[in-house]
Amino acid sequence: xxxxxxxxxxxxxxxxxxxxxxxxxxxxxxxxxxxxxxxxxxxxxxxxxxxxxxxxxxxxxxxxxxxxxxxxxxxxxxxxxxxxxxxxxxxxxxxxxxxxxxxxxxxxxxxxxxxxxxxxxxxxxxxxxxxxxxxxxxxxxxxxxxxxxxxxxxxxxxxxxxxxxxxxxxxxxxxxxxxxxxxxxxxxxxxxxxxxxxxxxxxxxxxxxxxxxxxxxxxxxxxxxxxxxxxxxxxxxxxxxxxxxxxxxxxxxxxxxxxxxxxxxxxxxxxxxxxxxxxxxxxxxxxxxxxxxxxxxxxxxxxx
Amino acid sequence: xxxxxxxxxxxxxxxxxxxxxxxxxxxxxxxxxxxxxxxxxxxxxxxxxxxxxxxxxxxxxxxxxxxxxxxxxxxxxxxxxxxxxxxxxxxxxxxxxxxxxxxxxxxxxxxxxxxxxxxxxxxxxxxxxxxxxxxxxxxxxxxxxxxxxxxxxxxxxxxxxxxxxxxxxxxxxxxxxxxxxxxxxxxxxxxxxxxxxxxxxxxxxxxxxxxxxxxxxxxxxxxxxxxxxxxxxxxxxxxxxxxxxxxxxxxxxx
Numbered sequence: 001x002x003x004x005x006x007x008x009x010x011x012x013x014x015x016x017x018x019x020x021x022x023x024x025x026x027x028x029x030x031x032x033x034x035x036x037x038x039x040x041x042x043x044x045x046x047x048x049x050x051x052x053x054x055x056x057x058x059x060x061x062x063x064x065x066x067x068x069x070x071x072x073x074x075x076x077x078x079x080x081x082x083x084x085x086x087x088x089x090x091x092x093x094x095x096x097x098x099x100x101x102x103x104x105x106x107x108x109x110x111x112x113x114x115x116x117x118x119x120x121x122x123x124x125x126x127x128x129x130x131x132x133x134x135x136x137x138x139x140x141x142x143x144x145x146x147x148x149x150x151x152x153x154x155x156x157x158x159x160x161x162x163x164x165x166x167x168x169x170x171x172x173x174x175x176x177x178x179x180x181x182x183x184x185x186x187x188x189x190x191x192x193x194x195x196x197x198x199x200x201x202x203x204x205x206x207x208x209x210x211x212x213x214x215x216x217x218x219x220x221x222x223x224x225x226x227x228x229x230x231x232x233x234x235x236x237x238x239x240x241x242x243x244x245x246x247x248x249x250x251x252x253x254x255x256x257x258x259x260x261x262x263x264x265x266x267x268x269x270x271x272x273x274x275x276x277x278x279x280x281x282x283x284x285x286x287x288x289x290x291x292x293x294x295x296x297x298x299x300x301x302x303x304x
Numbered sequence: 305x306x307x308x309x310x311x312x313x314x315x316x317x318x319x320x321x322x323x324x325x326x327x328x329x330x331x332x333x334x335x336x337x338x339x340x341x342x343x344x345x346x347x348x349x350x351x352x353x354x355x356x357x358x359x360x361x362x363x364x365x366x367x368x369x370x371x372x373x374x375x376x377x378x379x380x381x382x383x384x385x386x387x388x389x390x391x392x393x394x395x396x397x398x399x400x401x402x403x404x405x406x407x408x409x410x411x412x413x414x415x416x417x418x419x420x421x422x423x424x425x426x427x428x429x430x431x432x433x434x435x436x437x438x439x440x441x442x443x444x445x446x447x448x449x450x451x452x453x454x455x456x457x458x459x460x461x462x463x464x465x466x467x468x469x470x471x472x473x474x475x476x477x478x479x480x481x482x483x484x485x486x487x488x489x490x491x492x493x494x495x496x497x498x499x500x501x502x503x504x505x506x507x508x509x510x511x512x513x514x515x516x517x518x519x520x521x522x523x524x525x526x527x528x529x530x531x532x533x534x535x536x537x538x539x540x541x542x543x544x545x546x547x548x549x550x551x552x553x554x555x556x557x558x
Contacts, residue, residue, distance in 0.1 A: 025527040033305060045529075053539050060520055060530035062352050067522060071529045074539055217351060269352060269523040270343065272305065272394065 002286035003293040004279070006040070008238045008261055009186035011095060011123050011161045013040035016255065016294055017279050020242050020265030021046055021099035021125060021165075022071065026085050027092060033272040038279060040261065041095035043125050044085070047115075048100075049107045051077040055132060061198035061207040066217025066244070067266060068196050070210040072132040073101055078111045082118065090120035097163070101127040103136035105153050112158040123160055126151065126185075129167030129192035131214045138192075141167040144179040155184035163240065166190040166231070168220075173227045174234035181235045189240035189263060190231060191224045216266040218244040225257050232258020232299060246274070248281020258299040307390045308368065313383070316371075316450040320418070321383040322359070323370045325391060331368055334361050335400030336426035337516055337548045340370070341524035342382070343392040350378035355521045355543070357421035357493070358396065360428065360454070371450075373418035397524050398547050401426050401491055401514055403433060409488040411435050413459075414476050414502050416442040419494025420450075422516050426491060427458035438462065438487070442476035442498070445469050477501035487511055493518075503551040503558050513551045517542050 004015035018041035024030060027042045036042065054074025061068040075081075081098065089096050098115050102108040108126065115124055128141030128150055140146045151164055164180045166173055168191035177188050193214025198207040206212075224243020232239045241259030245251050246267045254262045267274045282294060291297060308325035315321055341353035360369040372382050385391065401422075404411060411430060413423040420441050427437045437459030443449045446469035455461045462481045463471030472479050476498060486509050492502040493516035506513035519531040519542040526544035533542050534555045540546070551558070 022529075023523075023527060025525075029523075029525050029527045054529065054532070056534070057532055057539075058520060059532065060522055060528070062350075062520075064349055065351055067352060069522075069528070069530060074529050074532070266522075269528055272523075272525065 002283055002291055004283060006261055006294055008163070008240065009161050011041075013095060013261060015040040015279050016261035016282070017251065017275055018043055018097075018240065018261055018263045019268065019275060020263040021127065023265040023268045026089055027096070028088065030268070030272050034276050037093040039094050039275050040279075041097055042092070043097045043099050043263065044089070045075055046073045046099045046101045046127050046130065047075050047078050047081050047111060048073060048102055049078055049111045051075065051080065056209040058207060058209055059213070061213065063196070063198065063215065063217070063219060066215055066219035068198055068208060068213035068215050069193070070132045070208045070213035072210070073130060073137070078114050082114060086118055086121070090118070095122055096120065097123045097125055099125045099127050099165070101130055101133070101137060103133070105150050107136070108150055109153050109157045112154045116158050116160065121160075123163055124158060125163040125165050125189060126154055127165050127192070129165050129169075131167070131169065131193055131195045131212070132210060138167050138169060141176065141192075142170050144175055147176050148179040148183050151180045151183040151185055161186045163187045163189050165192055167192050168223060168227055168243075169195050174230050177231040177235050181237050185237060187238040187240060187260075188231060188235065189242060191220070191227050191243045194220050194223065216244065218246055220244045221250060225253055228254055228259050229257040245278070248278045248285060251278050251282060252285055252297065255294070255297050256299070256301055260298050305392065305394050307392050310385050310387050310389045310391060311367065312387055313385050315383075317447045319374055319448065320450055321372045321374070322451070323372060323382065323385065323391070325368045325370065326366050327368070331361060331363065331366055332396060334358055334368070334396040334425075336429040337400040337422050338396040338398050339422075339547060340393040340395035341397060341521070342370070344378040344381050345392070347377045347381035350376075350381065352522055353394065353524060354378050354382075355397075355518070355524055357516070358425055359421045360425045371418060371421040394524055398543055399545065401516075401548050403430070404435065404489040404512065406488065407434060409435065410438070410485060411489045411491070412438045412440055412481075412487040414440045414490060414492040414494070414498075416476055416494030416498045417448070419492070419498070419516070422493050423491065424454055424458075427455060431458040438481070440464075440476050440479055440481060442494070443470075475501070477505060490514070492516070500556060500558055503556065506551065507558060514548050515551060515554070516547045517549060518547065
């Protein structure tokens with residue numbers, strides 16, 4: 001049994017496996033299938049200052065080895081989270097992390113401030129990369145100046161661990177990573193979904209109500225892996241890798257590319273027990289290769 | 305999440321198959337209207353699970369029936385499964401149809417196409433509870449009206465076909481039984497225009513009406529928020545708040 005403990009800044013995880021925002025609800029959706037306290041961290045659904053209805057149906061299109069979604073941050077708002085969700089999740093023995101989004105910098109800051117007071121929320125993940133909202137979201141994360149600005153303002157208001165989730169829909173993701181690191185991000189997570197599109201040829205119409213949506217699943221994995229590797233080379237803060245992880249082998253590849261932890265997203269929809277299988281699979285890998293600690297494999301590609 | 309074993313794959317027509325599944329252990333309690341998320345192995349282009357209505361449950365024989373309409377690669381693969389193969393299901397999912405409050409209620413179950421799927425088990429349940437059950441089933445042509453004898457076990461069966469090859473010619477909503485007998489409670493599943501027409505009929509006579517929706521889904525357990533429908537409470541997940549909705553809750557233009 002290898003040591004699976006890992007630290008992301010001051011955040012202590014019992015293992016490097018987390019769940020990606022928007023794919024795991026608030027955790028309870030999965031507690032019929034697994035012991036969710038075994039997971040290293042649960043990143044709950046994107047939360048905004050006010051309730052959002054999200055985009056109209058249809059919001060999803062299946063693709064080869066993946067799916068497009070255009071949910072558009074449907075959530076009941078941060079106050080609902082604090083009053084109704086937080087009391088039900090705060091005693092789960094894992095890290096409950098809130099993904100924060102907004103249309104303006106003020107909205108990001110106000111939401112982060114409210115979450116700062118919750119004792120059992122050790123971190124937030126700043127979503128500057130949602131491709132499915134008209135204002136804010138990805139607009140902040142595709143430009144170094146605006147990415148830096150929103151992180152700077154949130155950093156002032158939020159005292160605990162600040163993870164910044166990056167968009168792959170950029171020319172050079174390392175530049176954005178460096179910009180948010182310089183403004184005090186404690187870690188970065190990548191990648192959010194890739195902007196894509198689906199068309200129904202019979203109806204001669206786009207499938208999604210928003211025309212475009214975010215692509216996730218194994219289809220994006222090689223791109224995500226490349227970006228994690230590039231960012232891990234560029235920054236000094238920890239990198240959390242995600243994008244199409246379906247099993248332990250995928251997770252290990254991200255860690256070898258330089259990720260200190262990983263997130264599982266779309267795979268939860270196919271196998272609600274996948275997180276536990278990945279945790280056990282990482283442990284088996286470490287034992288098989290005689291690594292004492294999971295930290296031994298971070299960026300362990302040797303001379304390349 | 306359970307692996308079920310295929311006992312029989314019955315070809316009903318070139319478009320429909322009936323999968324009769326069984327389990328090593330006892331099947332869980334399943335309510336009429338609930339569905340399963342079926343993982344399709346061996347079809348590379350099928351990434352997500354397929355949400356499929358529970359067609360019928362026979363607890364004595366420990367059987368669960370799924371009615372499959374061949375639409376794409378995933379359902380094509382399911383239709384080629386052989387007895388003895390295993391199928392991974394997340395089930396039972398979703399809410400269920402509600403029993404009429406009045407035991408003397410005149411009940412009509414209206415299904416079109418593959419939408420007949422949840423109505424067989426619902427009919428069995430209602431008959432078991434002592435309700436008098438009527439089915440009104442529609443299809444394009446005779447061959448798509450499948451296994452009518454199964455429905456006849458639980459109530460009267462009225463049919464329509466678009467080509468007039470069985471029952472009355474036309475759509476279910478044009479059937480004479482709707483004009484002759486006022487029904488107190490409608491249950492319907494099928495193409496949206498059909499369900500809306502049934503809903504209109506129900507509203508006209510101030511009858512109760514429950515519909516079962518089949519929005520495209522990913523997770524099936526309320527996590528991804530992909531399958532939402534617009535209701536008087538805003539966007540809600542069809543997989544957890546549905547698939548059964550009372551029409552008064554839906555924001556349909558009826």
